[in-house]
Amino acid sequence: MNAILLAVAIVAGIGLIAGLGLAVASILMAVPKDEKAEAVLKLLPGANCGACGYSGCSGYAAALAKGEAKAGLCSPGGEAVAQEVARVLGVEAGLVEKKTAIVRCMGSYDNTSDRMEYQGIASCAAAAQLYGGAGACSYGCIGFGDCASVCEYDAIQICNGVARVNAADCRACSQCVTACPKHLISLVPAKPQAVVRCRNCDKGGEARKACAAACIGCMRCVKACEVGAVSVKQFNAVVDPQKCTACGKCAEACPQGCIDMLL
Amino acid sequence: MMAKELVAIFLAAILTENYVLNKFLGICPFLGVSKKVNTAVGMSAAVTFVMVLATAVTWPIYTYILLPNGLGYLQTIVFILIIAALVQLVETVLKKYMPPLYNSLGIYLPLITTNCAVLGVTMLVLEKGAADPSFGYLQSLVNSFGAGIGFLVAMVLFAGVRERMESCDIPQSLKGLPITLVAASLVAVSFLGFNGLVEGLLG
Incomplete structure (x- = not known):
């Protein structure tokens, strides 16, 4: 009888000490929650x-x-x-500039073709591993819709082989920007402006062979722009959205039709 | 002489008496947390820490409270109680005084509360002490530390094996846990090769 009592007392004692210790510790070392x-x-x-x-x-x-x-x-x-x-x-809200994602590619089935037949996993990330994708343009949209599948707001559709963002639904969370293995998607301010829908950095002739709507770096848009918003780097035109006044002159001047007016 | 003995205990705990690969204790974290080297190292560091601390507390309690009263049979219950309370305390202390360490070890600490490797170490060092009276408090602590490092070695080795298996073409029926168990058994078999090594080196 005594042995049982002793065992109970010792275990209970240790438990009590441990419990009290923990209780004291949790009071003494409480971390204030923010x-x-x-x-x-x-x-x-x-x-x-x-x-x-x-x-x-x-x-x-x-x-x-x-x-x-x-x-x-x-x-x-x-x-x-x-x-x-x-x-x-209790502070002033900073001005939220509404942004939207845009896909910088016009490589639809009408403009470009495949240089090989791809039968692997239906994902852009996988296709990009194999010689940079099946399309004739190694810079262009692969069209398996990795961006559309990560979009939580259903703002991206694959139309005729190219991803397109619906600016009205886009919440600019930039999930698609990271999902695109070709880095074709970027966020721009959601205001009327010209965007160059091509990222092909090859010389004009090669770019033209790859896609009928490729930017060939001809500089006509640069000359047409009155505010100096367009520049050409590595045979690829870029519009500065801060300077662009959305006059549309660059889009008119573009012989390839790869400059598009947003909104 | 003393230092040599301690080194021998330490090495033996890592290589020949590896708790995961020779005694098969702590298999659940070994299989569960060994997917990445980072998490494996974090978990092992937490286990090592708790092993040494638990031995430091349970050894005196067993030797000076349980044994004199003839209550050696209560060690499992008492040790679990002590380890659980200890882990909780460590968590509270870390949260307060070392938030970076808490952020890196914190998620593993509750997992360790009922880890059989920790309980196994505290009980097996006492068994050793009973068999060999010269195996005292200091030796027990060194043994626990070695056991923790042995856990780390096993985890990191196995995390490396698993990271390589990720890219292998594994038959459908073996994917996941089956191939992991096969790999674990091969690693365990390879650790059998260390048998007699420590005695040969330092004995």
Whole structure:
């Protein structure tokens, strides 16, 4: 009888000491939770897309609470979330510039063709591993829709072999930007402007052979632009969205028809 | 003499008495957390830390409280209780004073609470001590540390094996856990080759 009591007493004693120790430790070493960060986290969309540049919504919320980040960085949340967050934090909301993703390729079935038959996994990332994809243009859209499958807002469709972003649905979360193995997708301010829908950096002749709508670096758009927004680097024209006035003269001048007016 | 003995215990714990590959304790983290070298190292560091700490606490309790009262049979229950409380305490302390370490080890700590390798180490060093009276507190601690490092070695080796298996063309029926178990058994067999090594080197 005594032996049992002793055993019970010792185990119970050790348990009690351990429990009390833990209770005391949890009171003494309590880590204060950041209430501000939790309040902000509730306002954020919770998509954890990383468009703000922080590790998910909780990372952004913590940075906001510490005052290290601006309120307008959440592009899926947009203006409404920025206002709410700013109200909670008691600061001015930064102006949220609405952005949209664009696909810089016009290589539809009408304009370009395949140089080989690809029968592998139906994903752009896999196809790009094999000689850079099956298309005649090694810079162009592969068309298996890796971007469309990562888009949580159904804003991307593959039309006639090329991905197209519907600017009205795009929330600029930049998931597609990272998904495209050809780096054809980028975010631009969602305002009327000219965009060059080609990333082919080959010389004019080669580019023209690969795709009927390829930028050949002829500089006509540069000459046509009155505000100096267009420049050609490596046989490929680029429009500076900050300078572009959306006059449309470069699009008219383009012999290949690869300059498109956005919105 | 003492130092040589401790080195022998340390090496033996890593190579010939490897807790994962020779005694087959702690297999669940060995299979579960060995997919990447980073996580394998984090988990092993946490295990090593808890092993040494647990031995440091359970050894005196067993020797000075349980054994004199003839309660040696309670060691499993008491040790689990102590290890669980200890891990909780370590977690609280880390959270407060070393947030970076907590962020890297924190997720593994609760997993270790009921890890059989930790419990196994604390009990097996006592068994050794009972068989050989010269195997005291210090030797037990060195043995636990060696066991933790042995766990690390096994985890990192196996993480390397698994990272290479990722890119292999494995038959459908063997994909996943089956091929992992086969690979684990091969690694374990290769560790049998260390038998007698430590005695030969330092004995």
